[in-house]
Amino acid sequence: MKLTDARKSLSGTRYWRSGRGAPVVLIHGVGLDATLWQAQVEVLSKHYDVIAYDMLGHGESALPTEDATLDDYADQLLALLDELDLPSATVVGFSMGGLVARAFALRHPGRINGMVVLSSVFDRNERQRAGALRRLDETRKQGPTANVDDALERWFSPSFRDAHPECIAAVRDRVTSNHPEGYYRSYALFVTQDSFGLDKLVSIRVPVLIATGELDPGSTPKMASALAEHLPNASVHILRGQRHMAPVEAASEVNTLLIHFLDNVHNHSLQEETLR
Numbered sequence: 001m002k003l004t005d006a007r008k009s010l011s012g013t014r015y016w017r018s019g020r021g022a023p024v025v026l027i028h029g030v031g032l033d034a035t036l037w038q039a040q041v042e043v044l045s046k047h048y049d050v051i052a053y054d055m056l057g058h059g060e061s062a063l064p065t066e067d068a069t070l071d072d073y074a075d076q077l078l079a080l081l082d083e084l085d086l087p088s089a090t091v092v093g094f095s096m097g098g099l100v101a102r103a104f105a106l107r108h109p110g111r112i113n114g115m116v117v118l119s120s121v122f123d124r125n126e127r128q129r130a131g132a133l134r135r136l137d138e139t140r141k142q143g144p145t146a147n148v149d150d151a152l153e154r155w156f157s158p159s160f161r162d163a164h165p166e167c168i169a170a171v172r173d174r175v176t177s178n179h180p181e182g183y184y185r186s187y188a189l190f191v192t193q194d195s196f197g198l199d200k201l202v203s204i205r206v207p208v209l210i211a212t213g214e215l216d217p218g219s220t221p222k223m224a225s226a227l228a229e230h231l232p233n234a235s236v237h238i239l240r241g242q243r244h245m246a247p248v249e250a251a252s253e254v255n256t257l258l259i260h261f262l263d264n265v266h267n268h269s270l271q272e273e274t275l276r
Helices: 034-044 070-083 096-107 126-145 148-155 158-163 165-176 180-192 198-203 221-228 251-275
Strands: 014-018 023-027 049-053 089-094 112-118 208-213 234-239
Touching: 014 034, 023 034, 023 070, 023 096, 034 049, 034 251, 049 070, 070 096, 089 096, 089 251, 096 112, 096 180, 096 198, 112 251, 126 165, 126 180, 148 165, 158 165, 208 221, 208 251, 221 234, 234 251
Parallel strands: 023 049, 023 089, 089 112, 112 208, 208 234
Antiparallel strands: 014 049
8 A cells, every 4th residue: 555546535535445356445443544454455455346544533534523423434434435336345444443343334234245343342341441531531631642652562562563663663653643633532432432332233244253362452352252242143263462453463364364254255245146
């Protein structure tokens, strides 16, 4: 993904599109942008029509309104699919992107073929919620620079941080360069909406893959298993030895996991169409 290849939708969303085949949409996490997915776009676009975009309040996309909800983030994706004339897509959401993917599946069920929820939060316990609310308060006061160094320690293993200082610096720069209001409004949803749609998740009937790092302290394996219990067609995969930033630190493993899931979803879809 080159910055010069980025496009801008009529509704104000920056996105990249590459490859041919069934459409796959990649949604990044809070504080980041679509460039998170460089390793995934490179591989997935050999098999699929891959769209990676900046969420509201991130990168060069429009800011969310002050009263924005996850449904507004889901509608941003809907507007992009409509503009690209795509009737449906398989959606891959990382971290906060997993919340947006869930909201999209609930709000626009006819437009999603399958869903991957990667390193995402669900139903925080009291201690986890208190920590997240504390970080949100610090973000309100200090802006995007709040907690960034602590976040990098949670997101990446010590060995990866030591071996790839340029990558760590780039992620830090990406987080700290966010628009303060766009970042805060998005972060507030990330902190408070982990149980979004809890009583409706059973209605999501498409295939779902839930994956997270074994050592991810914020998006834990326990959360992944608990979320899967609410989804009738979900499987869980734990990335051994990984923390939060699996798409970067364990790109090859994540790519293999995604290709396997996507191939199963779309081969199954082709079989269904053949039988009709």
